Each structure stands twice: as structure tokens, then as C-alpha cells.
Amino acid sequence: MGEIERIAEEVIRRLGASRPTPAPTATRTTATATIPVSVSARHIHVSRGVLDRLYGEGFKLTPLTDLGQPGEFASGQTVTLVGQSMRAIEHVRVLGPVRTYTQVEISGTDAVRLGIEPPIRRSGDLAGSEPITLVGPVGTVRLSEGTIRAMRHIHMTERDAQIHRVKNEDLVRIRFSGPAALVLENVLIRVSKSALLELHLDTDNANAADVRPPMTVEILHS
Amino acid sequence: MGEIERIAEEVIRRLGASRPTPAPTATRTTATATIPVSVSARHIHVSRGVLDRLYGEGFKLTPLTDLGQPGEFASGQTVTLVGQSMRAIEHVRVLGPVRTYTQVEISGTDAVRLGIEPPIRRSGDLAGSEPITLVGPVGTVRLSEGTIRAMRHIHMTERDAQIHRVKNEDLVRIRFSGPAALVLENVLIRVSKSALLELHLDTDNANAADVRPPMTVEILHS
DSSP, rough: OOHHHHHHHHHHHHHHHHOSSSSSHHHHOOOOOOOEEEEEEEEEEEEEHHHHHHHHHHHEEEEEEESSSSTTTEEEEEEEHHHHHGGGEEEEEEEEEEEEEEEEEOHHHHHHHOOOOOOOTTOOOOOTOOOEEEEOOOEEEEEEEEEEEEEHHHHHEEEHHHHTTOOOOOOOEEEEEEEEEEEEEEEEEEEEEEEOOOOEEEEEHHHHOOSSSSOOOOOOOO | OOHHHHHHHHHHHHHHHHSOOOOHHHHSSSSOOOOOEEEEEEEEEEEEEHHHHHHHHHHHEEEEEESSSTOEEEEEEEEEEEEEEEEEEEEEEEEEESSOEEEEOOOHHHHHTTTOOEEEOOOOOOOOOOEEEEEEESEEEEEEEEEEEEEEEEOOOHHHHHHTTTOOOOOEEEEEEEOEEEEEEEEEEETTTTOOOOOEEEHHHHHTTTTSSSOEEEEEOO
């Protein structure tokens, strides 16, 4: 198996860890006191304009697997990220659907590999974030900003927020047990109408805590 | 710059993060209440027999940079790690001096990349740990065990232990502040006569906490 197939397989395998387990669907209507954990491998959200330049005018992303949040999917498309000193990471998954902005989400480990220092930000907060170059099969886009390390966050509905005794924009703490036990602070609560209850962690956070999905956690209240 | 040069550069850069800053030397004789943090990138310790097979009979490791712990050094030698399904990580630094056992220390992120599941262990505790294949310029060694994710630990002397109100084998907690704030639990205290006071974290833990050496931390006592 060649290098490219190997990386592609890894990306798909990691994305697999992001897929919801059967339980969350039930959680959505009958919220419980535990929160499913989802691990997000490096990925990119694209605008219509950027997708046009990378994959061709009017290109339509092909859904590969549904993700936890309603409507979101991992597409069959990938890009190569190129950072400072032309250091690259290949086969970075494009998520759909197309958004109004382009955003690259990588881990701190990825950032070291690319030689860049993206800030820890919430989704969409891209002003002054790291530049990056995206390479697609048709063209290349040089972004002056848009690369972040996603802030730890929990998607939930208003009903979930009531049950978990939190509100939108709260920063909460989550404890993981076991040999790699740790307490994550500054976990952002993101309340939205159609959210699927899910804690999103990047691969550094997940691996530091030795997270093995499917698993659930609780918010620390003391 | 080719792929190999790029990876070599990265490894050297990461190892750079493991070098002691000027401060710790002073810390060694006049222990203080803060503990320097050192980030350990993936690396390997080799036995005489394994080094013979990888690099040739009687091969002598060439010191490249001194590491924090007295006598330890990053050598000019590297190996390629090959895990399940023949997935590989190239240019993994060999540390010296030669030990009585061979031990491969990687992060959880590295483990995912290699398709293996090494346990979280303290150094030298290798029974039943993950198998791996090592490839050197002269030969290849297939280890039936020896790959671990190093348990978070703090090297210190008896004098440091008194100052920090801990004892050998204690498990303590360390808090990191900032946007990626977290509390690491199960941090093992390792007391030895010639230790340099230093918290050792793998790259997943360091990146999850957004550690930027040089920096110091304190043990949580409440």
C-alpha cells in the first residue's frame, strides 16, 4: 500500500471516530446527564469561492459519512495544507456543506508539523488567525488567515443546557478518568436549536486524555 | 527540501524543545517551588544488542545535544518505526547512552498513525507492551514488546521532593493556565540522586495544554 493510500486510510479511520454512535440520536430527544465525546481529526470547511478554485467552478462535495451535527458530513474530497517553509500535510478532509467562510482546523501537533502557530479559537472567529496555503486538484488558494486550533466545545440544545445546568457561552470543566486522567477547562458551551449533544475535542486533547469513543462524560459543577 | 530532510529538521526542532533552559542548572543545586517543563518528542532507547543489529556491531552513538537528565543525550542516529499494517514513522531519534533494554516512547497521535495501541507506562515497565519493528541502516529488529506511551512524570532529587512536599512514586496533579487550561492528574514523582528537576510530557499532553517551553509549573496540593 502506498503512502497516499495509507494516509487516506488513516484520515477515514480518524473521521470514523467522529461519527456518532447509535446512542446520540436518542440523546437528542431525551437528553441525559452524560455527554457523548467526539474526536475531530484535522479538517477544513470551505466557502463556495474557495471550493471553486480548489476543485473547479460549481464543484459539488460528495458526502462520504454523516457527522454528528445535523446536515454536516465528511466529503470524499481532501486538500493538501502547506504551511511555513513549504511543509505540508496531505489528505486533509473537506467537510460539508459549503460555508460562508473557509476555516482550517488542526491540532497543535499538526501545527508543529506545518511550522505554524494557529491560535485557539471558536469556530468562525478567524480574524488574525494563521495564514495557510490550500492545494486542490484544480487550483491553489493562499489564505491570509483562517487556520485555528478549535477551542474545546460542547454542542447542545436549550433543553440539554437546562439538564446540564449551563447556558450558552459558559466555560465549563470536564474530567476524564483512567491512567491519563485530566480535567479540561475552558470548554465552551454552544447552544443551538438543532444541535446534537456532543463534546468536540481535537486529537491532541483526545489522545492526552486517552479517549476511546464511544464514551460519555459529565460536566464538573464543583 | 526533500521529505526526509523536512522530517529530520522537525525531529531536531522538537528535540530542541526538550533541551534544558539555562535556569534548570541553577535549580539543581538551589531547588525552587517551580518545576521546568520538558516536552519529549517520540524517541527510542536502545540496548547494546539492538544497536548492534540496527547500526552494526559495536556502533557508538554520536551525541548531538545534551538532554536535561545528566548523561542523557539525543544522538545523531535515528530509526524508522513500523507498526501494524506496515505503517511507518521515519527519523525517530535514538537517545543515548545505551541502556539494558530497548524502549520506544511515542505519543497517542503517533500510535494512531502507526495503527498500534501502546499502554501508558513508566519507563522500563515493558512487560506486555506493544510490539514494533525497528529499521536501521544495517538491519531490522522485530520487538515483541517495548513500545509505550510514557506516563507523565517529574524527575527530582530528595531535596526537591522535600521542597515540593512529595515523595517517590507519589501521583500528583499539575495545572496549566491559559486558553488551553487543564489539570493533568497521575503525574508520577520519580526521585533519584542525580535527577534534574523536570516535568516530562509527551507531545499530545504538551500540545493539549498549549505548553511553550521554557516554562515552569507547580504541583497542586489542594
